[in-house]
Amino acid sequence: MNDRFLRACRRQPVDRTPIWIMRQAGRYLPEYRELRSRVEFLDLCRTPELAAEVTLQPLRRFPLDAAILFSDILLPLDAFGISMTFTPGPRIAEPIRSRAQVDALQARPAGEAVPFVADAVRLLRRELNGRTPLIGFCGAPFTLAAYLVQGEGKEGFGAVKRMMFHEPATLEVLLDKLAAAMVDYLRLQIQGGVQAVQIFDSWAGILGATDYARFALPYVRAIVNGVRESGVPVIYFVNGAPHLIEAAASAGADVLGVCWRMPIDHVAARVGPGVALQGNLDPHALFADAAVVRERATDVLRRMAGRPGHIMNLGHGILPETPIASVEVLIETVQCAN
């Protein structure tokens, strides 16, 4: 089995830097767009055979070092009976704004609410047949709350910050419930067979340090602790949070995933050697000429050269219009660099 991804998560020596790409199964692939033209997004996620098919699409094209389950961070909110649509961004029918709504939230077990996720994982493990490790994932509680309270993706996510300042105790109850549900959800994926998990904290960066320490970090820690006994490596990805790097590294995850904003060696210097790092090419760099893609990718590798525990990735999800040729150049650069 290709285990360089899992070895890098554990900061063990590898033959070369492993690479996978956030949203590697997605709209930049024509075969994905073809399938999506026939099937709604939520149906793709909820049909194990289709979720598995989409997960495998990028692996058929590219020699990636990990697969990541195709799904969305909001899917497990099904456990709370929260109804949503994707058009294409998520829209939550009834945003959670009041203490009464938060108090009323009760999670069914993930195994009942989203059994299709475990089924997709099992299918994928069979298909992958040990060739490539499979990553599962969930959203971090603050990021999930940002969507739940706002009701949609919106720059700045004002609604959750308003709740945070106006009714901090309400937000804390919500975050507690989300953290517990995510532990349950990740355990379901791990029982199904995922070999690593990533916690996506896409919006923690809108918090200052004091508020991050109270409203984001403890709930990420709760998830990390909740899956620790499984032994699978945990990746904690924070976006837009160069001011929170040291705190984020203290969440207890094996790997800290970072966005493109800070040079990754600066991140390494700030967090020390105790955590592996994942990232951090700017996703927009893939719109540059091949020579620039190669140069930028090489720069990231060079900055991490000699540091045990680096997983090459973009600093955020790959963009829908990204040229396939750039993805090929990126992967070749990583393959040939060591």
Place this chain on the structure above:
Amino acid sequence: MNDRFLRACRRQPVDRTPIWIMRQAGRYLPEYRELRSRVEFLDLCRTPELAAEVTLQPLRRFPLDAAILFSDILLPLDAFGISMTFTPGPRIAEPIRSRAQVDALQARPAGEAVPFVADAVRLLRRELNGRTPLIGFCGAPFTLAAYLVQGEGKEGFGAVKRMMFHEPATLEVLLDKLAAAMVDYLRLQIQGGVQAVQIFDSWAGILGATDYARFALPYVRAIVNGVRESGVPVIYFVNGAPHLIEAAASAGADVLGVCWRMPIDHVAARVGPGVALQGNLDPHALFADAAVVRERATDVLRRMAGRPGHIMNLGHGILPETPIASVEVLIETVQCAN
């Protein structure tokens, strides 16, 4: 005259920390909403008497230490013949995407394109009668380009980053033209009588350090240098850029304005004593109870205590739904702290 704002810009001793609030003239004020219910946003900006009236509204309510001209960073793009609407966010009729479009851009002098701005400034200086200093402003070239290329405000501003990687030379020509036009525009305001200027770089934070050094910083420096001989203090505000703080401080502005993300004393430690600092209460903190508003504001002041050159402000524009009572608590806290 109340000159503690101007003294703080120059890092001179002050009797107490000065305070003004980004977007202090705006939708959180009922008197502004009343006027806006009768007059379109662009008409407000383009009618000197109305722009002056709106500028003065917050000063009638609150003992603020500076006024800031009511306008929008996109207004001076009139000089390029760029047509836009506000609904309420800006929308540019024909986004600038190609080299041909960039090459075709030719700026008329600001004095011809937006004479109403100079008129509003003159009116305001007469009305203010030396009681309160008046701030003028413009957008930073990268931030203006972000809107021009995207055509609207949009999380992540993908279009300008795509141009940056795909056609860097085109973006550089655009940035050059924008910087020159902004120098001309600020000089017009300074001739009219503004006593300080602020350069708003709301979106520079989407750049990594290498790209910021090439596509943002040099054009801000060009503006700072272009208005230096006027002797008015220059404030450079960067949002969401804790990874760029040192570079931003090197732009040559007298004051660095920062968002709420980093504790302001950490910013101070990183940039050294050679630049005044402005900020940085989280605008959402004004949704908290009075005690929390007071505590948060006091915390910012305490972090800057004893450092020459601190201007109290929010870390971003005040939000439309902000309770007036919170603004009163904030201002009282600053007035009574020293």
